[in-house]
Every structure is written in structure tokens, then in C-alpha cells.
Amino acid sequence: MMTEPLFDTMAIIGPGLIGSSIMRAARQQNAVRQIVASARSAETRQRVVELGIADKVVETNAEAVEGADLVIVCAPVGVCGTIAEEIAPHLKPGAIVSDVGSVKTSIVRDMGPHLPDSVHFVPAHPVAGTEHSGPDAGFAELFDGRWCILTPPEGTDDEAVKRLAAFWALFGAHVEIMTPDHHDLVLAVTSHLPHLIAYTIVGTADELETVTRSEVLKFSAGGFRDFTRIAASDPVMWRDVFLNNKDAVLEMLGRFNEDVAALTKAIRRGDGEALEQHFIRTRAIRRGVIEAGQDTATPDFGRPHGHED
Numbered sequence: 001m002m003t004e005p006l007f008d009t010m011a012i013i014g015p016g017l018i019g020s021s022i023m024r025a026a027r028q029q030n031a032v033r034q035i036v037a038s039a040r041s042a043e044t045r046q047r048v049v050e051l052g053i054a055d056k057v058v059e060t061n062a063e064a065v066e067g068a069d070l071v072i073v074c075a076p077v078g079v080c081g082t083i084a085e086e087i088a089p090h091l092k093p094g095a096i097v098s099d100v101g102s103v104k105t106s107i108v109r110d111m112g113p114h115l116p117d118s119v120h121f122v123p124a125h126p127v128a129g130t131e132h133s134g135p136d137a138g139f140a141e142l143f144d145g146r147w148c149i150l151t152p153p154e155g156t157d158d159e160a161v162k163r164l165a166a167f168w169a170l171f172g173a174h175v176e177i178m179t180p181d182h183h184d185l186v187l188a189v190t191s192h193l194p195h196l197i198a199y200t201i202v203g204t205a206d207e208l209e210t211v212t213r214s215e216v217l218k219f220s221a222g223g224f225r226d227f228t229r230i231a232a233s234d235p236v237m238w239r240d241v242f243l244n245n246k247d248a249v250l251e252m253l254g255r256f257n258e259d260v261a262a263l264t265k266a267i268r269r270g271d272g273e274a275l276e277q278h279f280i281r282t283r284a285i286r287r288g289v290i291e292a293g294q295d296t297a298t299p300d301f302g303r304p305h306g307h308e309d
């Protein structure tokens with residue numbers, strides 16, 4: 001535990017899975033002196049009070065950011081621009097304003113223009129998550145051993161970037177800095193496309209006429225089960241991811257379709273060699289993921305509901 005908190009007051013806007021995990025981790029690591037939270041619904045505000053994970057829960061986002069040194073917007077990507085506009089006049093000069101959105105180019109585009117020059121805007125994406133939502137789903141260890149990607153726009157104050165990096169490092173996260181465009185391309189293939197495939201395959205299985213739904217569920221351990229977990233991820237969050245990372249996802253989807261076509265051809269032609277070579281290559285990638293410490297060899301990831309977004 002640190003002796004001195006890195007920030008005096010932290011405001012969390014949207015204390016859902018990610019926001020409430022930050023609040024819990026910040027408390028556990030003594031990263032901030034005071035935590036203020038605001039949520040859209042009265043239910044969420046009430047639940048945050050009951051959970052006791054904030055020092056203060058307020059009704060409006062404007063009120064939450066008053067006097068805060070660190071503001072983290074943890075709402076779905078599609079509403080971050082509106083929230084930036086709402087909080088802009090109330091921000092403390094010198095404050096660091098960040099977010100946790102799974103897409104970064106649109107965050108910079110939508111939030112950046114509203115924020116005054118007197119604050120430091122350092123967008124972030126903790127590449128850690130689960131398929132669960134809301135303040136009850138969060139836990140302090142969520143970011144431990146995971147990556148947090150910072151995408152500061154050009155000209156951002158170095159000290160502010162270093163301070164936010166130090167904040168994430170306190171939670172056990174490894175920090176990397178990228179341009180927003182590059183982030184979106186990397187995440188399109190590592191997260192967005194896999195989610196799209198899971199959403200597709202679960203829908204496909206559900207619409208089959210010759211295989212009953214009960215058979216799909218009964219024999220799901222054959223591979224389907226792992227897709228259902230990913231396809232249970234929050235619909236609004238993922239709607240916003242695809243709407244806001246359209247170009248990169250379409251680029252990756254184009255490549256994916258070409259590769260599916262090649263495998264389809266190999267199956268049709270009975271080309272066992274092509275199939276086997278492909279599977280040997282992908283097995284090596286799986287080993288690489290485990291060696292990089294981003295998963296364990298045991299099923300279900302060996303972590304509570306763990307998967308990366």
C-alpha cells in the first residue's frame with residue numbers, strides 16, 4: 001500500500017463494472033483520498049451507497065467533478081461526448097480527465113473538443129473485463145496483470161500522462177501508450193471481432209431448425225459454451241463499440257471473411273494438410289497468450305468471470 005495517495009479527489013462517472021472496480025482498487029491501494037461517484041439512475045446511486053464504495057454519491061455529473069483532481073468517465077462510449085460537454089464548465093483547472101472506453105478514436109473526437117485547455121485529457125482503456133455489468137459486478141483485482149492502454153492526444157502534458165500511468169500501475173496493470181487509431185486497429189482484431197463472432201455463432205445456433213435449443217445447451221461444452229459467455233456481454237456497450245470502431249472492424253471482418261473462405265475451400269476439397277497447418281499455427285498463438293500471462297491453461301480462464309475487452 002502507498003503512503004501518500006496519488007490524487008486528492010477522484011470522480012467516477014458511471015460506477016458500473018469498470019467504474020466500481022476502479023473505486024474498489026483505488027480504496028484498496030490508497031490511490032486517492034476521496035471518491036465521488038455519479039450515476040444516471042437512482043437505483044445505481046443507491047446501490048453504490050449501500051456497497052459503501054464511494055465517500056460521496058451525487059446526482060449530477062457536474063456536481064461530481066467539482067473540485068476533483070482526477071475525473072474518469074466510465075459510461076458507454078456513445079455517451080462520453082455528451083458527458084464531456086456537461087462536465088466541462090465545472091472541471092477544476094489542472095485536473096486530469098480520462099475515460100475507460102473500449103474505442104479510442106471516437107472518444108478523442110467526441111470528448112476532446114468540449115474540454116477546456118486548463119485540464120489534461122488522457123484517454124485510457126483498461127483491457128480487462130467480464131460479461132457482467134453494474135456496481136455489484138466490480139472487484140478490486142480486475143486490472144491486476146492486465147494492460148491499460150493510454151492514448152493521449154498530441155501535445156498532452158507528459159507529467160499528466162505519467163501520473164495516470166502511475167495510478168493504473170498501482171492496480172497491478174501494465175501500461176502502454178498508443179495512438180488512438182492504432183489502439184482501435186489492435187482491439188478490432190483482439191476484442192471486437194471475437195465478440196462479433198461470438199454474437200453471430202450464438203445467434204446462428206439459436207436459429208437452427210434441425211438441432212433443438214435443448215441439444216445446443218446440453219452439448220455446449222463442445223466449444224459453444226465459451227462463445228455464450230462472450231455473447232452475454234453488455235448489449236449497449238457493444239452496440240457502441242461497433243458503431244464507433246466501424247472502419248477498423250470492417251477491415252478486420254474483411255480479412256476474417258477471406259480466411260473463412262480459405263478454410264471453407266480446404267474442407268470442401270478435403271485438404272487435410274491445409275487444415276492441420278492452420279490449426280498448428282493457431283495452437284502456437286494460444287501458447288503465446290498463456291506465456292504472455294494473459295490467460296491460464298485451465299478452462300474458464302482461472303479467474304472470476306475473466307475475459308478481455
Ligand code: NAP
Pocket residue numbers: 013014015016017018019039040041042044045074075076077079083100101102103125126127128129130131132133134135234237308309
Ligand atoms: P456498465 O457496468 O453497464 O456500467 C456503465 C455505467 O455507465 C453505469 O453506471 C451507467 O449508469 C452509466 N451510464 C450508462 N448510460 C449512461 C448515460 N447515457 N449517461 C450517463 N451514464 C450512463 O458498463 P461497463 O462494463 O463498466 O462499461 C463502461 C465502459 O467501460 C464502456 O465504455 C466500455 O466500453 C468500457 N470497458 C468495458 C469493459 C467490459 O468488459 N465490460 C472492459 C473495458 C472497458 P446506470 O447504472 O445508472 O445505468
